[in-house]
Amino acid sequence: MKRSRFTETQVVKILKQHEAGIPIKELCKEHGISAATFYNWKGKYGGMDASQLKKLKEMESELSRYKQMYAELAHQNYALKDLIEKKPLGPADKRSSADYLVSEHRLSLRVACFLLCLSSSVYYYKPKGKDDSAIIEALDRLAQEHPTYGFRKMFRMLRHQGHLWNHKRVYRVYKQMRLNVRRKRKRRIPQRVKEPLTLPIDRNIVWSMDFMQDSLSYGKTFRVLNVMDDFNREALWNVIDVSIGSRRLIRELDRLVAFRGRPEAIRVDNGPEFTSANFQIWCKENHIKIKYIQPGKPVQNSLIERFNRSYRQEVLNAHLFDSLSQVRILSDQWREHYNEKRPHEALQNLTPKDFLNNYGKASFSISKNELNCTNPTVAN
Incomplete structure (x- = not known):
């Protein structure tokens, strides 16, 4: 920003000369300023004395300092939230962190979850075990009757029998029962030469x-x-x-x-x-x-x-x-x-x-x- 040739004290002094009766044109000509500049000064510093001007400068410097402090805190807050949103912490770690903020810093749970980018539903969520005994029994019966059937064939037969289980749930149970027998190709490994397991004489050997x-x-x-x-x-x-x-x-x-x-x-x-x-x-x-x-x-x-x-x-x-x-x-x-x-x-x-x-x-x-x-x- 361009710096003015006149200090605030000099501006107030010029305005006092105008209040004493000197015309605006003479003041502008004497100090080399335009009428618009003079009226801007008058609107900003009109009616002020030296003590009021000093207080105004102190308030402006204090306001500038507060703005800088807010900018730094806002930047730090944004950086921390951005770090948390990148998922360095899992849901379990975030839950424990939220409990710590509530107990140690007396924050509300809503604010703690907001700071950790954790929704309240995730905080209160507890995994519930599902009863898959009916699916296990149905799949076991089909596997005994038709041992060569794969998942798709078994799932279609379950649908024909009137079971409306989701295919992802049925497939999860199907894999847990190890019914998905896959044909694994033998991995070719180069011939390894047996080496004696000797003791090194120093570290990093x-x-x-x-x-x-x-x-x-x-x-x-x-x-x-x-x-x-x-x-x-x-x-x-x-x-x-x-x-x-x-x-x-x-x-x-x-x-x-x-x-x-x-x-x-x-x-x-x-x-x-x-x-x-x-x-x-x-x-x-x-x-x-x-x-x-x-x-x-x-x-x-x-x-x-x-x-x-x-x-x-x-x-x-x-x-x-x-x-x-x-x-x-x-x-x-x-x-x-x-x-x-x-x-x-x-x-x-x-x-x-x-x-x-x-x-x-x-x-x-x-x-x-x-x-x-x-x-x-x-x-x-």
Whole structure:
């Protein structure tokens, strides 16, 4: 905005000269301003003295400050609402956040739901189990009478019998009963060479990875990706989500390598995520060797399989989960306990952290008897 040549004090002084009797034309000629400018000044500052002008300037500066504060708060509020609308939180997390806002900040439930972009119907919603016994009985009877019929044929026969069940509901029960016998083509896997399961002499030489699967309390399945270092049996990472594809696997490995360092090799099975082109290209670009075990030989990756057993017994089977966030929180707590407090028989009853501090040097020499690991495939 163009700045005026005259200050507010000078403008008031000129207006006082006009009130003293000096004509407008002479004032305009003397100060080099137009009549329109003079009348604008008169409309804005007419009748003011120095003290009133000072108060006006203070009010204008305070108003400008308030406008700036409002703009910043509005921008922050918009950014937070936009972040929440991108669904980083699930409905269960939003419900707990709404309860926190109501109890701690004394907000009404309506305002709390509005701030979290959560509708009241979703907040009060509770999944209800459906009684599918009639559908199960009807499908079981048809499957026994006509074992070669598929879903479409069975659904049409149910409609002819007078049942008006929705086809999506019938198909859900049909799949739960495992009546959809699919013909699976045998996946061709390159011949894998058996490699001995040797103990690394330092960290970040060989990592082991494997997937696990479990379900929440209402039947929703989820997967867990476990990563461990073979040297000190340290649990490096637990990725928990409904689906973990090859691209997600690469992103998580990039995060792990960023703070842990890059291994020389990774031992995995022949799952689709590990045999995918994306994973193989990532390992090639990072100069990491992939050690595939032979199909149907999980004992060749026994270190991670032993870890999976401990994780399932102490976490997955020990708790009933309602949301993925609960699984992640308990898994993080258990991983910290596993690495820093839980003794391992295969590590001279040391924790992985203590074993790494005592023997974590590439130049150390230690015998198998000292490690109490005469059979490297047995780990605790």
